[in-house]
Amino acid sequence: MFARRIVAKHVTYTTAMAMLGATAVLSGLQVLFTYLGELGSLKEGYGAKEALYYVLWGAPNYLYEILPISALIGAVLGLGTLASNSELIVMRAAGVSLWRIVGWVMRSALLLVILSFALSEWVIPYTNEQAKMVKNSQKAAQLGEVRGYWTREGQRFIYINYANSQGQLSNVQMLDFDENYRLRGTLHASTGRFIQDGAWELKNTEQMDILANGNATLVNNAEQSLALALQPKYVHMVTIDPEDLAPSQLVSFMSYMHEYSQVPKTYQLAFWQKLGSPFALIALVVIACSFIFGPLRQQSMGFRLVIALFAGLSFFYLQDFLGYASLVYAPSPAWFVFIPILIMFGIGGYLLHRAR
Numbered sequence: 363m364f365a366r367r368i369v370a371k372h373v374t375y376t377t378a379m380a381m382l383g384a385t386a387v388l389s390g391l392q393v394l395f396t397y398l399g400e401l402g403s404l405k406e407g408y409g410a411k412e413a414l415y416y417v418l419w420g421a422p423n424y425l426y427e428i429l430p431i432s433a434l435i436g437a438v439l440g441l442g443t444l445a446s447n448s449e450l451i452v453m454r455a456a457g458v459s460l461w462r463i464v465g466w467v468m469r470s471a472l473l474l475v476i477l478s479f480a481l482s483e484w485v486i487p488y489t490n491e492q493a494k495m496v497k498n499s500q501k502a503a504q505l506g507e508v509r510g511y512w513t514r515e516g517q518r519f520i521y522i523n524y525a526n527s528q529g530q531l532s533n534v535q536m537l538d539f540d541e542n543y544r545l546r547g548t549l550h551a552s553t554g555r556f557i558q559d560g561a562w563e564l565k566n567t568e569q570m571d572i573l574a575n576g577n578a579t580l581v582n583n584a585e586q587s588l589a590l591a592l593q594p595k596y597v598h599m600v601t602i603d604p605e606d607l608a609p610s611q612l613v614s615f616m617s618y619m620h621e622y623s624q625v626p627k628t629y630q631l632a633f634w635q636k637l638g639s640p641f642a643l644i645a646l647v648v649i650a651c652s653f654i655f656g657p658l659r660q661q662s663m664g665f666r667l668v669i670a671l672f673a674g675l676s677f678f679y680l681q682d683f684l685g686y687a688s689l690v691y692a693p694s695p696a697w698f699v700f701i702p703i704l705i706m707f708g709i710g711g712y713l714l715h716r717a718r
Contacts, residue, residue, distance in 0.1 A: 369453060370466050376444060378470035381436025385425070385474070388432055392424040393417055407499050419493035423606075426481045430643040431674045433474050437467055437650030438670045442663050445654055460718050464651045471647045475640045482636050483608045490606040508600050515591055515622040517541065527598035529556025534564060536588075547571040551586070562588045591622055604632035612636070631685055631695040638699045642681070645703050648710035649673055656713035677702055 400413040444450050453463060508525045517540065523533030531554035538547045551564035567586040572578045599607060599615045604626075607615070612633040619625040653666055653673075661669075681702040688698035 366458070369458065372449075373440075373444065373453075373463060373466040374469045377437055377440030377467045378473055380440030380443070381433050381470055381474060384436040384439065385429065385432035388428045388435075389421065389425045392428060393421050396420070396424065408497070412496055412499075416493050416496045419489050419496060422481050422485045422489045423493075426478060426486055426639075429474050429478050430639070430646050431671075431678070433471050433643045434646040434650050434670050434674045435667065437471070437647045438653060438666050439663070440470070441467065441651065441654040442666055445659060446663065450654070460655055460714060464648070464714065467647060467651055468644065471644055475643055478639055478643065482639070483610060487602070487606060487608045487611065491602070508597055511597075511600060513592055513622075517543070520590070520592075525597045527594050527601075529594040529597075531555065531562070531564075545572055549588075551588075554588070556594050557587075559593065560589055560591060562590045562592075564588050591618065593618075604629045605635075607632065609633065609636050627689045627695060631689060631699070634694075634696045634699040635681075635685060638703055641700070641703050642677070642706075645706035645710065646674060646677065648714070649706055652710040652713035652717070655717040659717075677706055680705075 397414060397417040400417060401410065404410065404413060441450070450463070454460070507527075509523065511522045511525060513520050513522070517538065519537045519539070521535045522531055523535075525531050532552070534549075534551040534554050536549040537545065538549070540546050548570045549564075550568045552566040554562050554564040557563050564586045565584065567583045569581045569583070569586070570578050571581075596615060596618055599611060604612065607629075612629060616625045616629055616633065619629070650670060653670060681699065684698035684701060685695060688695040692698050
């Protein structure tokens with residue numbers, strides 16, 4: 363039992379170091395090549411220094427994107443090193459099962475899974491916003507501004523010409539319909555501000571109510587309260603690409619949109635992609651293990667890496683293609699996001715079963 367613990371720590375440590383090393387190298391290359399690409403986009407107010415700041419603020423996002431491929435390459439390198447030193451043969455001869463070794467490698471992958479979740483939840487939403495500020499030479503307050511925004515709450519359609527994350531509105535127009543979509547009234551306000559959850563205060567309002575007999579009444583008010591579920595934090599979320607939102611933010615925003623209107627599929631796709639990212643990482647590690655124990659166990663390390671890169675890139679291209687195709691052809695993007703992951707699990711499990 364004690365000897366098995368030592369072997370388990372050795373396998374876990376070796377593969378973990380290989381994964382972290384691959385992550386560091388790929389992240390450094392990504393930052394370097396991205397910066398070189400940004401040098402071709404220099405303009406007035408956006409020089410080489412600003413481009414460097416932009417790339418450095420975007421580095422956590424690059425790291426998050428390459429974590430699955432880093433896990434794949436790291437697992438191939440780590441297990442490949444053990445195989446080259448005949449350590450895997452000794453382990454198998456000592457009675458250690460193939461699936462136990464795979465489980466030890468999964469421990470290493472969990473480090474990257476935790477890192478992936480931490481980046482997507484707490485780091486990337488902030489750093490991507492800072493990168494956007496540098497790129498567009500904007501202030502933080504300007505990033506939360508929305509112009510020409512439509513929203514729906516039940517039978518009420520609202521147009522907001524200007525809104526910001528501080529809870530200020532300008533030129534608000536509202537159309538109120540009954541259950542049969544007959545117009546019941548309109549409301550126009552020059553400005554407005556957020557009071558508390560569900561409550562807004564409008565100024566200089568002009569409200570027209572259409573009566574049952576077809577007549578209408580027009581009322582002008584200097585101030586008028588309005589029950590509106592829209593909150594400043596959701597105004598801010600509208601200005602951010604769905605891919606840049608944290609999983610918790612996506613859940614909150616989709617819950618709000620589901621209650622009052624239809625959830626855009628782009629937000630659903632972003633949510634399921636973030637949810638599926640840890641499973642994609644683990645699936646690629648399973649593929650890496652199947653390469654070492656399966657058809658590539660007699661091949662050179664260079665050949666293993668080439669095949670691993672080909673498999674990883676094929677997986678990501680397929681996942682991206684199906685993800686965006688799901689915006690048109692699927693009721694929920696979840697199906698198309700998880701299909702490539704299930705395929706990878708199936709292929710890896712089959713190869714490992716044959717090598718057992």
